[in-house]
Amino acid sequence: MQAVFLVIATLFYCAGSIGYFVYLLRDREAIHRVSWGILFVGAVFHGAAILLRSLGVGYLAVTSSQEALSFFAWVFVVTYLLIQLRLQLRILGSFVSPLAVVFMLLSRLLPAHIIPKSGIFQSGWVIFHVTTLFLANALFALAFSVGIMYLLQERQIKRKNFGYLYSRLPSLERLDHINYICLIIGFPLMTAGLVTGFAYASSIWPSPWNWDPKEIFALITWFIYAILLHERLAVGWRGRKAAWLAIFGFSAVLTTFLGVNLILKGHHTVFIR
Amino acid sequence: MYHIVLLGMNHKTAPVEIREQLALSCRQHVSPLQLIPHLPHVDEVFFLSTCNRVEFLFTCHNRNAAIREVKAQLLTYLGNALQNLLDSHLYFHENLEAVKHLFRVSSSLDSMVVGEPQILGQIKSAYRQATECRTVGVILNRLLHKSFSVAKRVRSETMVGSHAVSISYAAVELARKIFGELKDKRVLLVGAGEMAELAAEHFLAQGVRHMTVTNRTPERAFELARQFKADTIPFEHLVDGITAMDIVLTSTGSPHPLLRYQDVKPRMRERRNRPLFFIDIAVPRDVEARINEIDNVYLYDIDDLQGIINLNREDRKREAEKAEHIVSEEIIKFQNWLDTLEVVPTIIALREKAETIRQSELQRTFSQLSHLSERERQAIEVLTGAIVKKLLHDPILFLKKKANRESKELFVDYTQQLFNLSDGNGMASSSLTHGPPDVNSETKILKNIKK
Numbered sequence: 001m002q003a004v005f006l007v008i009a010t011l012f013y014c015a016g017s018i019g020y021f022v023y024l025l026r027d028r029e030a031i032h033r034v035s036w037g038i039l040f041v042g043a044v045f046h047g048a049a050i051l052l053r054s055l056g057v058g059y060l061a062v063t064s065s066q067e068a069l070s071f072f073a074w075v076f077v078v079t080y081l082l083i084q085l086r087l088q089l090r091i092l093g094s095f096v097s098p099l100a101v102v103f104m105l106l107s108r109l110l111p112a113h114i115i116p117k118s119g120i121f122q123s124g125w126v127i128f129h130v131t132t133l134f135l136a137n138a139l140f141a142l143a144f145s146v147g148i149m150y151l152l153q154e155r156q157i158k159r160k161n162f163g164y165l166y167s168r169l170p171s172l173e174r175l176d177h178i179n180y181i182c183l184i185i186g187f188p189l190m191t192a193g194l195v196t197g198f199a200y201a202s203s204i205w206p207s208p209w210n211w212d213p214k215e216i217f218a219l220i221t222w223f224i225y226a227i228l229l230h231e232r233l234a235v236g237w238r239g240r241k242a243a244w245l246a247i248f249g250f251s252a253v254l255t256t257f258l259g260v261n262l263i264l265k266g267h268h269t270v271f272i273r
Numbered sequence: 274m275y276h277i278v279l280l281g282m283n284h285k286t287a288p289v290e291i292r293e294q295l296a297l298s299c300r301q302h303v304s305p306l307q308l309i310p311h312l313p314h315v316d317e318v319f320f321l322s323t324c325n326r327v328e329f330l331f332t333c334h335n336r337n338a339a340i341r342e343v344k345a346q347l348l349t350y351l352g353n354a355l356q357n358l359l360d361s362h363l364y365f366h367e368n369l370e371a372v373k374h375l376f377r378v379s380s381s382l383d384s385m386v387v388g389e390p391q392i393l394g395q396i397k398s399a400y401r402q403a404t405e406c407r408t409v410g411v412i413l414n415r416l417l418h419k420s421f422s423v424a425k426r427v428r429s430e431t432m433v434g435s436h437a438v439s440i441s442y443a444a445v446e447l448a449r450k451i452f453g454e455l456k457d458k459r460v461l462l463v464g465a466g467e468m469a470e471l472a473a474e475h476f477l478a479q480g481v482r483h484m485t486v487t488n489r490t491p492e493r494a495f496e497l498a499r500q501f502k503a504d505t506i507p508f509e510h511l512v513d514g515i516t517a518m519d520i521v522l523t524s525t526g527s528p529h530p531l532l533r534y535q536d537v538k539p540r541m542r543e544r545r546n547r548p549l550f551f552i553d554i555a556v557p558r559d560v561e562a563r564i565n566e567i568d569n570v571y572l573y574d575i576d577d578l579q580g581i582i583n584l585n586r587e588d589r590k591r592e593a594e595k596a597e598h599i600v601s602e603e604i605i606k607f608q609n610w611l612d613t614l615e616v617v618p619t620i621i622a623l624r625e626k627a628e629t630i631r632q633s634e635l636q637r638t639f640s641q642l643s644h645l646s647e648r649e650r651q652a653i654e655v656l657t658g659a660i661v662k663k664l665l666h667d668p669i670l671f672l673k674k675k676a677n678r679e680s681k682e683l684f685v686d687y688t689q690q691l692f693n694l695s696d697g698n699g700m701a702s703s704s705l706t707h708g709p710p711d712v713n714s715e716t717k718i719l720k721n722i723k724k
Contacts, residue, residue, distance in 0.1 A: 157450060158565065160577050162584065167432075171453035172548065236545025239569045 005049035010104050012042025017097040024094040032090040046074045059121040065261045069107035079138040095145040125200040133193030139186035144250035147243035150175040217256035224249045276336040279371035281328035284385045287362035314339040317410040321399045376600045379420040380427035388433040393424045423603045431595040441472040443581045444552045459483040461518040464525035465497040473501050512536045522552040523559035534563045613676040619685050622694045627661045
């Protein structure tokens with residue numbers, strides 16, 4: 001059942017992306033509404049699949065890279081759907097939905113190791129740790145998309161060479177502002193997620209800090225975003241540099257999230273492989 | 274048979290002196306109402322006069338006579354000296370060609386600046402005047418309403434109207450792409466010439482509330498500032514002034530750049546890297562070109578802006594082709610409607626005949642049955658009405674269905690013979706414009722024919 005739901009969700013995400021691609025070419029509000037609706041239905045199926053799986057195993061089902069990425073894709077889509085309602089920046093969908101499809105398809109390719117069921121998964125700490133971090137990452141992914149939009153638009157204006165996207169993309173200030181909002185909400189969530197992670201680590205292992213690759217990369221990522229936020233608030237960094245750093249930051253997120261799971265091994269692999 | 278005729282001249286066919294003269298005298302003397310007595314052969318007339326065009330749109334039955342009258346009318350405005358020239362400046366469209374021309378005019382495809390939005394407003398106000406004077410009837414009413422909806426379609430489905438036309442407009446559009454909302458942005462005008470004034474108007478129209486003017490001769494700056502409720506700063510403080518600004522528009526006659534790289538670069542940190550947009554419309558330039566290299570600083574000079582405008586012209590041409598396609602589609606729809614028009618008089622005649630019979634029969638019956646109560650009388654009225662309506666329903670539907678066929682005249686003819694109707698077409702064609710009681714029922718029927 002879950003497998004069927006996942007396939008359906010993937011198909012809906014693909015259809016939604018195609019819809020948003022058409023929207024990129026043709027500026028009709030109806031196309032956007034339909035695409036949004038398709039993504040929404042996809043997210044419902046996807047959510048149902050995750051729920052069924054989690055109920056089946058008795059804890060939040062994110063213990064394989066496949067499940068984790070799939071869960072992340074779901075959080076990302078839901079975040080987008082909600083934020084779209086608030087922002088009304090329709091063109092954002094054209095940049096976000098392909099990313100969701102990539103995550104979803106990638107998750108199908110990743111190994112689905114079954115980790116022996118263990119009591120340590122069932123802690124509320126884990127749920128909090130995972131949800132806050134994934135929500136933060138979803139916001140960072142959004143900042144990543146907006147950063148790309150910013151760079152595209154900035155380049156056209158700076159070089160005085162206007163392509164098709166010029167009229168479709170919103171103003172630079174607006175994109176920069178969204179980037180900032182994603183950062184300012186994402187960063188505290190990320191911090192909270194890391195703190196709970198360390199706290200839980202200290203309760204099941206001798207020390208909160210164990211020189212685990214996951215921990216090291218997470219901290220690096222945290223520092224990247226901390227620098228970005230600090231520079232924005234204190235020095236007034238904005239625009240191109242901020243957009244680049246948001247893109248760089250998200251690649252660090254991906255490294256921490258996937259690279260470490262798949263390539264480097266550490267004792268975090270007790271939770272996820 | 275009626276004709277739809279359009280006579281006119283525009284920027285392509287007539288030199289500006291003639292257009293001026295005509296537009297001027299037309300605007301002063303002509304209300305459509307005054308035209309009517311001079312044009313006995315014209316049924317409906319609509320008249321439009323703008324600075325780039327004069328158009329007479331009318332319907333008539335005797336087209337040659339009507340055209341002669343309209344031309345004579347034109348000459349009285351222009352003076353007889355132009356008699357020989359007039360024909361070479363006029364264009365003349367008939368029926369569907371006239372419809373096409375009107376659609377193209379209203380959707381701004383025939384304008385000097387293709388896509389400019391004013392023309393639709395001008396047509397609308399001319400139409401309002403015509404309806405007030407009741408010089409337009411069923412056909413022109415429908416035609417003009419259709420031309421509004423064509424214009425609306427063209428505007429919403431193509432990008433004909435959405436591109437920058439003038440330098441200052443292009444500059445304001447760019448500013449919107451950088452800043453989004455311009456309401457809370459600060460604009461500094463360096464130089465207080467005509468260009469600055471024009472740009473200031475555009476910015477004002479975009480809701481900019483904080484404008485500052487600086488000029489080498491302060492008097493002119495004060496003058497402009499008063500006009501736009503702006504502040505002024507001394508010209509010597511210009512370089513420091515940019516720290517607080519978001520948009521700087523320079524248009525001075527200075528032979529050397531006023532703002533240099535080293536002036537702006539350090540000030541970006543002070544302004545916490547908020548974007549700064551320089552619009553330099555001065556020749557020679559007032560702002561050093563290298564400034565564009567600074568992060569979050571954008572510099573456009575007059576050539577860059579000109580480039581955007583040229584680019585837009587290309588786009589506009591492509592979009593205009595799309596618009597022409599919409600116009601052709603709508604012409605076909607209008608043609609279909611016109612076709613139904615020819616069966617309408619017969620339908621009306623049919624209904625009228627039935628109603629007359631019903632009324633006279635009712636009267637006879639009621640006079641014989643004087644004891645009937647009010648309720649019973651009403652019941653009989655309703656009953657007879659229903660019988661007539663149901664009986665006529667099918668023939669009418671049949672006629673409407675055949676309206677778009679080639680053979681409709683045959684069916685109209687049969688219907689008239691079958692019900693022994695007097696010459697329906699002749700009667701109703703006059704009622705199209707002159708018979709006020711018929712117009713209502715006619716419009717009702719036309720509305721029912723949803724084509």
